[in-house]
Amino acid sequence: MARTKEFNEDQALDKAIEIFWHKGYNGTSAQDLVNHLGLSRSSLYDTFGDKQKLFVKSLKRYQKQNLDSLNELFENAENIKTALTEIFKQAVIESLQDRITKGCFMVNSAVELAMHDPEIAKIVHDNQKVVEDVFCNAVRKGQKLGQISEKQDARSLARFIFNNYSGIRVLARAGEKDKQVYDDILKAIFSLF
Amino acid sequence: MARTKEFNEDQALDKAIEIFWHKGYNGTSAQDLVNHLGLSRSSLYDTFGDKQKLFVKSLKRYQKQNLDSLNELFENAENIKTALTEIFKQAVIESLQDRITKGCFMVNSAVELAMHDPEIAKIVHDNQKVVEDVFCNAVRKGQKLGQISEKQDARSLARFIFNNYSGIRVLARAGEKDKQVYDDILKAIFSLF
């Protein structure tokens, strides 16, 4: 039979996520992928098909990773409102820590590709719905526990949270490094709960 | 002396805005520009230098157009809160009306290019500051007139508004066509004022 794969496909995908996230789809060349993944051209194409397929696989993997950690966070949280603030605070920390910030891979891909690639559009839209649901369930739970005000409809609040999360990721991608800007936004957001 | 230009430079720039807005910088080829602007390759390069310079000019023009209309709106508004809701409602209408939606040229450019092109980064950042200032002054005025609650700091509220506007434009670019999603977000936003 054949020899076994010498590289781990998931590790390679993580590398692909990194560079696509950083440079975008159109900004990443095949040579960039070869250099960054550490695979030969042939292995790369044999394993993943072509650039678009590799991108789709990367984005799906990213989506799953993020969703899993989001679900885990809410499951282990005893206070929902605190958990929500943690999510945003973490985003702010990430936005400030590096000289450059990549923002959110999903948001970046939505802006760059959703209009022109139906497959990407579906991934983005599905992600939006499922993340919105996670937020919505969390908010409902928080409201039942008396941790979140019931003045706002849970679905509405979930969509609102999602929207502000997107906005902050764009701000980060745009290179905003003033902590006060983020803090002001967060202050306004959480005055609603 | 020489003959006069047969095309209007500003009209050509408006055409450039259209296609860059639609396809992004990396997604727009020189051939796309020739086709869409209706100029020859030579005229295009003679007039605007190169692709990057044309993009910068387009983005700056877009920024000025948007800022002017924003200022005009607030100047003519007797009620600031109403004016703010109008801005968001207009964004929602635009998001829903066409089969495809381009979102915001500035947001798209920020996501695609700010990390990799310092000149674009500066335009994006300058725009953010000046738009934030416009919002801030408007909010202050609205608070003085008793049209906007004074519970929130004007600067904080301005940044919050900007953030949600970005988020909505990303949502539109991602192809969201469910009016209820936008309405839910708007409901949450304006419950703060």
Next chain:
DNA sequence: AAAAATACGGAACAATCGTTCCTGAATTAG
């Protein structure tokens, strides 16, 4: 009318794009 200047269309450029293919070495299972 002559001269200067610019617009135009299109050919042509080198470079890079994504992708395919070939070769030989490596590794595994039977």
Next chain:
DNA sequence: CTAATTCAGGAACGATTGTTCCGTATTTTT
């Protein structure tokens, strides 16, 4: 050992990229 399979490396593909250049037409000033 043999056969099968996958690896890495790199040459090579045609297509497209952004850009330059040239010849000609056109318009304006002297």
